[in-house]
């Protein structure tokens with residue numbers, strides 16, 4: 126699989142999905158993100174790596190404006206999705222989040238049935254006309270999240286009754302079901318065992334066909350396995366951004382080098 | 391402290407555990423275990439005291455109040471003589487309605503005397519006053535209603551169960567004995583003996599008193615006829631108003647404060663104020679109600695609408711505080727999840743947060759309602775203590791009719807002279823406690839039910 130993706134990496138898409146220019150994020154007085162400039166490509170997996178507290182999650186949450194829910198958080202600079210500024214006053218964050226889905230670090234299924242978990246997004250966005258179409262979306266999303274075979278006989282059972290790894294895949298299915306254009310994943314595998322992790326990684330690789338995927342991870346191996354582009358954050362700065370291979374084999378910045386070789390972090 | 395920060399001194403090594411056998415407890419362990427045992431004993435003692443106090447309270451209320459649910463009736467043949475009830479002899483309802491209850495009282499009196507003669511009962515010193523005061527003042531009124539409703543009865547002899555006076559009733563509940571009867575101006579030894587004789591002949595029965603629950607209050611000298619019907623209905627109407635107003639307002643306010651309002655000075659001030667309002671003595675709400683709803687708005691006194699509004703004000707802080715606590719306890723990850731798939735804030739709240747907070751909200755609401763149900767002081771101020779013998783109409787008009795309330799009725803009865811009233815006050819307390827118990831059970835049931843969903 127590794128070799129496969131190495132080959133695929135050569136067919137890099139160069140269509141830009143998200144552009145960030147001079148992004149600053151403040152939590153009250155604390156300057157959490159400093160001058161971040163980055164172009165995230167369409168149909169590509171981009172990995173964010175960096176030591177704990179360096180602002181990976183913060184930056185990720187800027188991309189779908191989840192930071193709006195934090196009172197003390199202030200975002201400056203410009204982030205554009207397909208060339209449109211998402212912090213423009215006319216943009217409704219709700220509409221934005223339908224386009225930019227998110228999977229959180231801790232699995233957080235709704236305390237509803239498996240079916241309702243996946244169907245919730247399509248329902249509120251009116252993506253399905255009728256029950257049959259909704260069933261189809263649910264099945265497709267669950268298949269996409271490699272969960273269908275495990276849950277197809279118990280769709281009406283509570284989603285919270287699944288195992289941790291299954292719950293995380295359910296959350297991925299839920300995010301996929303709203304047909305987003307970008308999928309943000311904040312350490313999606315931190316609660317998973319190696320088997321579930323490899324399932325999710327395979328899944329991410331498949332999702333790349335349709336979405337632009339941004340994944341935060343603490344595992345160098347994971348970043349190397351699933352991503353084509355890697356961004357290294359340190360103390361709120363984007364230190365280095367480039368082809369995953371280059372970052373791991375030939376880092377330009379000494380901080381990147383010491384981090385990936387395990388000396389800081 | 392200073393040692394640790396002083397770089398010159400070496401911190402003392404922590405004392406080593408002197409290794410002893412695990413089979414013998416060390417002095418330190420013994421002390422710890424003793425402290426734990428003492429703490430447990432305090433706890434058990436506290437609970438035991440509470441349970442004892444509760445048992446004492448319950449048993450004394452039940453002992454005093456159980457009598458209210460039983461009442462003594464005389465069942466004797468009553469001759470409805472046509473000369474008395476229909477002096478014109480034409481069975482015209484309008485003419486018959488002119489005959490007042492007092493005349494029916496004479497009928498009962500005559501029938502009792504006739505019965506005594508027929509049964510060959512001789513009681514020394516039995517006076518006219520003794521037979522006259524044998525029945526409750528309510529009995530002739532009921533006989534009159536019976537006859538007016540069914541004029542066929544005129545001229546016939548009907549078997550009637552007539553309410554006896556509270557003194558006769560007291561003789562079969564241990565409240566009145568031959569000795570107390572001798573000293574009592576409202577009864578006599580002869581009347582006492584008559585009652586005993588009638589009991590032996592089966593003409594006096596003490597049976598379940600349904601009227602206590604369904605009939606309205608009665609005047610001071612008709613304790614035996616007094617019931618809590620109007621009070622129950624009044625309390626019920628007020629609870630209805632409180633529920634209709636306080637639940638939506640309280641829940642909406644909490645949702646706004648918890649989920650939408652910016653966290654700033656103003657909301658802090660509001661929060662502190664709500665917490666303070668919950669601690670304001672209830673009588674203050676009564677004064678507010680009197681000033682605002684009666685004097686300013688001009689709503690009628692002693693009506694469920696005013697009582698309900700005052701109790702709503704009193705209950706709101708309780709509901710808001712418990713609802714906010716319930717909303718706060720919903721994990722933020724659920725909100726993130728909903729927002730993350732593109733739900734609006736309102737959808738997030740109504741689809742996910744509110745259902746999860748429901749058990750807490752319902753529990754808080756029911757506890758608030760239970761508090762309101764037992765509240766007396768503010769109702770006294772707005773005149774709910776008035777003597778009301780007519781039932782309020784069906785809602786919504788009934789909300790504006792005078793009514794009483796259970797706790798106020800209890801208060802009212804404890805003020806009256808006849809000991810039969812204090813028995814009834816305890817009876818009303820039992821009913822009130824049963825209602826409260828039911829409400830708490832409902833709260834527990836709802837909580838279980840909603841929580842068991844997942």
Ligand SMILES: Nc1ncnc2c1ncn2[C@@H]1O[C@H](COP(=O)(O)OP(=O)(O)OP(=O)(O)O)[C@@H](O)[C@H]1O
Nearest residue numbers: 152155157175176177178179180181182183184195
């Ligand atoms: N809600 C918040 N309020 C205040 N400060 C915050 C908040 N969230 C994050 N921060 C601060 O912002 C900085 C970046 O946090 P962030 O969560 O983005 O780190 P991270 O790179 O995701 O770390 P980790 O790998 O541990 O998840 C941290 O110093 C953190 O203390």
Ligand SMILES: [Mg+2]
Nearest residue numbers: 181182183311
């Ligand atoms: Mg993080």
